Amino acid sequence: MQQLFAQHSEYNLNQLIDSALEHNYLLKANDKNVFIKQTEIEQLHTNYQPRLAASASFSYWKFLLPNKQRLLGNALTDMYTDITAYQTIYDWGDTKKKKEFAQAEIKLNDDVRRQIRNTIVYGVSTTYLDVMMAAYQIEVLENSIRQIESQKQHTRNLYQIGKVSNIDVLKTEVQLSVEQKKLQTAHNDYAYQLTKLKNLCYLTVEELPMIENNSNKLFEKYSTESYDLKALSGLVLENHAAITGMNKKIELEQKQRDLYANENRPELYSYGIASWEHGYIPFGKNFNYNIGVGIRYTLPYFGGSGFKLKMKKSDFKIEQLNDEKQQIYLDFKREIDLTLNQISDVKDEIINNEKIIALSTETLNNATVKYQAGQGTILDVLDAQSILTDTNLALQKAKISLLQKILYLHYLSGNDAYPFAQNQ
Known part of the structure; x- marks a missing residue:
């Protein structure tokens, strides 16, 4: 793994997120909404000034x-x-209510900004883990190639003393070529994920960035933690920007209704x-x-009664927003429940892969000893090596997958803190 991160400049997850948030133009555009609403409030100050x-x-x-x-x-x-x-x-409080309405819009904009920000953080963190997975693929495949090259040398030695035929050498070379092709694909995927991460974070370095890999530490910490559906669902209802944003939309519509009522004052x-x-x-x-x-x-008659219909429309809008809020909450709760089940499945998969690795390592050692003693075939050795490599890859994928599920829970709960921040 060291050769993958040999350059002097390495980015950790916090630095990557910082860069993405600092340079994201959608966030910058959202910040301008605050200035727009503040200008509207200043404009309202002129309502009592002579014209x-x-x-x-x-x-x-x-x-x-x-x-x-x-x-x-x-x-x-x-x-x-x-x-x-x-x-x-x-004006019977009309200007005051319009100021309160504009201030409520600023508060709503804060939740919109939180949603944008948390989506950026989640996207960068997910891609960071994808980079780690691509790096592990390279590591596992390079180790497998070293094992096969070592086996190839043993096979040549046995062929030279007449214990095996040239077919065994060819089979080993074929398997070696297959693994080298997989390694090239893994390198391409690693470069792709790095490029994707570089663009997400607006990094200006010309070469691909080097990323600090602390996923093993993250796995060691988070693989043993447990999560409660009720607690996470409560956190969503209390803290998630989508839910708090709906609360502020409802409050905003109530203020709009008050403004409609003021039309008859x-x-x-x-x-x-x-x-x-x-x-x-x-x-x-x-x-x-x-x-x-x-x-x-x-x-309030004929054309002057239009404010009543506007107030009625606001009542329906408030009911609609409450229904949407309830549906958003249920969707989040369902996603959390599914993710918790997936975390349990991934943990079981990790345990099973660790057992298979132990068994396949023993099988590979036995097959190698028997083959070198003339009692086994090269296919037994190569099959055992292939199973060991595939299971190692599956284990690393499962570990990264577990971190991704935990990251998704962090995102679903509406947590504004950086994910895994205490480990950076």
């Missing part, structure tokens, strides 16, 4: 009516300018208008102003 408007017009009359003649004199031109001011005095406002009208520029006469306080109210 000023100004207008100017020029017109020409063919003849003047008496009231216009009193304003404009004998001029047939009309210059009119005004400045208006409008200010909300009280009156608005108290003040206003002022100052105007100048004269036949010529500059204005020297006919200044006028008008100030006052008003109240605006839409009667």
Whole structure:
């Protein structure tokens, strides 16, 4: 294994996750949502500030009516300018509720970000374990090739003294070629998984990165741990970003319903208008102003009753979100239950493979001794070697598979901590 990680720069799982999270553009785009909502809150601060408007017009009359003649004199031109001011005095909490709505959207965005983040962490960690599995394949196959090469030398020695035929040498060479082909495939898979991991983590090194392999330590720690369905399901309900996000969506829709109800509330406002009208520029006469306080109210009938339907729609939406939340929880619970069963099966598979390895090692030793003594065949030796190699591969796959199942439980439970972090 050492030749696989010979370069001076090695990345552990924490460093890989850090790099992936730091450079992921989806996370960066999600962060911009917070700035957008904060800008909306700042915009709401202007609701109680006066709104000023100004207008100017020029017109020409063919003849003047008496009231216009009193304003404009004998001029047939009309210059009119005004400045208006409008200010909300009280809106029955509508602005406050809109601020609360925007703040609730920011909180919801936090859970969306958590979901994106945890998905990235899970993807990087899974690919990291795939790299470890590819490395183990290389290690097992290289060991098998060394064993076959050693057996090939013994077979040549026996052939030279006339104890076996050249067919035994050929059979050994064929088996050696088969294993070398598997080794080349394993090297290709290792390079593919490393490239995939490099891209996931946005690593800028030109060569393929070297990855720190601590999977044996991880297996030793986690293979003996037990997991409880009830405890994990409770953790999902309490902590998973998909569930907490649904809670905030429900809260958001309740606030939206309150905003719909506010559409039927009156608005108290003040206003002022100052105007100048004269036949010529500059204005020297006919200044006028008008100030006052008003109240605006839409009667809740006919077209003004639309807010009631909006509130009814929100009630249905809240029920829909509660149903979706319940289904999400049940889906997670079912996935956890299935994964726990798979963990139990993988542990049994590991035990069985360890037993087979012990038996196949003994069988290989016996077959080798008998063959060298002229009492066995080369096929017995090669078959035993093949079984030992395949079982070693199956054992390593099962160990990595166990870690992947545990990693999946970590993801399903909504845990925000890095997986296996205490071992990095």
